[in-house]
């Protein structure tokens with residue numbers, strides 16, 4: 246019996262810890278990921294700003310797998326055959342499974358006509374090298390006013406200020422900043438971006454792009470040296486291509502137990518799936534970490550013929566967005582605050598998360 250974990254995201258990292266504590270001796274367990282390292286996105290802004298080194302934000306999947314008695318395969322799964330329970334990989338291998346679990350994250354897809362001008366930072370292992378080059382380009386332009394766009398644009402601004410580069414970072418967003426947050430938080434982040442020297446164009450969208458300029462619908466014409474496209478998550482095409490149950494955007498559709506709809510031997514967690522019962526749940530690291538607590542427990546319950554436990558998302562979650570220079574915007578429900586204490590809390594949470602794995 247083979248259990249195959251596809252992707253080294255948050256939930257599978259926790260599975261490796263759980264497996265290390267309690268091995269299922271009858272089972273052969275594999276972890277497949279296209280890179281030996283898993284990079285922690287919660288610390289991407291701190292890395293961009295120069296606050297963390299590469300080794301502080303990455304986890305060695307091969308080492309962790311071996312510690313847990315799991316076989317690590319550096320490869321990418323490209324297709325799933327449900328009829329003969331086999332995975333196909335980029336390297337051309339076919340891997341049989343009795344249970345498979347997907348924690349493969351999401352992609353960020355800009356329009357295909359702009360593809361040549363965009364920085365590719367996904368999958369996550371691309372981020373580190375790309376950002377090291379990008380933060381010192383002549384004209385940095387970020388598209389996307391959600392948490393990741395704002396956080397990374399502010400981190401590039403802070404890094405440039407510290408390193409003697411012009412702070413000419415521009416951010417374009419089709420809505421207001423932080424559209425999913427309260428209007429108080431949006432107003433506050435607008436003031437912060439102004440104070441920190443990040444130029445923001447709100448309620449406007451990119452209409453055209455060539456190798457040197459971005460033209461917006463409202464007529465702004467900005468120079469760029471590649472564009473960092475950080476609009477919301479999109480799905481990898483593997484699920485649709487393999488005729489697995491999907492939502493309308495191609496994310497794997499799962500029940501509350503994290504089992505694919507109608508296919509109980511397929512599990513999914515994190516950004517790559519949508520919970521049928523909670524289709525609007527944001528795709529972020531917070532929920533991925535929460536699902537991690539349940540995933541291995543449910544996989545073992547399924548193998549032992551026991552009932553799986555349903556996932557129930559919390560109503561509010563703590564969001565801390567780093568704004569540069571060790572300051573952060575903290576949001577919890579209706580509470581919003583911007584200060585150094587919030588950054589210290591974020592740093593403490595992120596560092597202790599990483600301590601479990603490195």
Ligand SMILES: Cc1cc2nc3c(=O)[nH]c(=O)nc-3n(C[C@H](O)[C@H](O)[C@H](O)COP(=O)(O)OP(=O)(O)OC[C@H]3O[C@@H](n4cnc5c(N)ncnc54)[C@H](O)[C@@H]3O)c2cc1C
Nearest residue numbers: 252253254255286287322349350368393515516529530531
């Ligand atoms: C710049 C940026 C900053 C962010 N900051 C935050 C933040 O501060 N807080 C927060 O909560 N969220 C943040 N997010 C969102 C967060 O990154 C995701 O929600 C989170 O990483 C999802 O975790 P995951 O476990 O689903 O997958 P991931 O962490 O994306 O991991 C997926 C893994 O699967 C591997 N993989 C992909 N495809 C395949 C395949 N076909 N076969 C095998 N392996 C595969 C990948 O290489 C990777 O190792 C940020 C996102 C970005 C882009």
